[in-house]
Amino acid sequence: LAVSLEDHLTERLKSLPALLPADLARQLTESLDFASAKLQEGGTPTVSYDLLSSVSKWSRTDAGRAALRSQEPPMEVHDYDMISLLAGTRTSPDRKFPIYVPESDVREEERLRAINDRKTITTLLNAVLSVGGAGFAAWYAAGQVRWRDEWRALLGMAVAAIVAIAEGILYVLWDSRR
Structure with a gap:
């Protein structure tokens, strides 16, 4: 298991080789030198998990x-x-640490397109329900004031047409701002 050798960890480990037992000090020095060379090459410096575990165990001993x-x-x-x-x-x-590859632009575009499609469907469904609801409400209200059926239907259709025109204008404005 490899562990990235960050700056704070490097500073903490550099002061240890003089204090560690000879074998552990040699391993740590080699690992720090290798990481330093890897950093100069532009790679990610690493240290083995086992080495860090050995250092940690040593620090908990009485001698450590x-x-x-x-x-x-x-x-x-x-x-x-x-x-x-x-x-x-x-x-x-x-x-070696795998190279970070961000999520592709194609996936991001597909995700945004799906979101926009859902918004468009919701907007159109809302418009259809508004037109139908307004027309029905006008037809029902005209019936409550005892208008004849032909006048009720005419009023319902007129209100539905007005709401449909308003919804159409709102949709065009909304679509032009996307």
């Missing part, structure tokens, strides 16, 4: 605590807990 506290100023033991070491890093099962 004593070595960290013997420094001037004393180094904080909790700075080398795994949770502290991994803060702000990324992990990858491969030695």
Whole structure:
């Protein structure tokens, strides 16, 4: 498992090789040198999770605590807990981190088109229901005042036509602003 070697982690680990046991110090120095070279090449510097785990385990031993506290100023033991070491890093099962590929523009355009289509369908459905509802309301109201059926139908059709024209104008304005 590879862990990205961020700046704060590099600074924290650079001061350790003099304090670590020889084998662990050698591994850490090699890893930091390799990461430095990789950074100069433009790649993502990494360090192995196992190495960080070994450093964390060492910092919890009596010898590790004593070595960290013997420094001037004393180094904080909790700075080398795994949770502290991994803060702000990324992990990858491969030695190389995959290149970040943002969501394609085609997918984004399709998503936006689908949203716009739904808005258009909703707007048109709203217009149809408004026209029908206004026409029915006028027809029903005319019946309540005891108009003859032909006048009720004529009033309902006139109100529906007026609302349809208004909805058409509103749709044209809405569509031109999209």
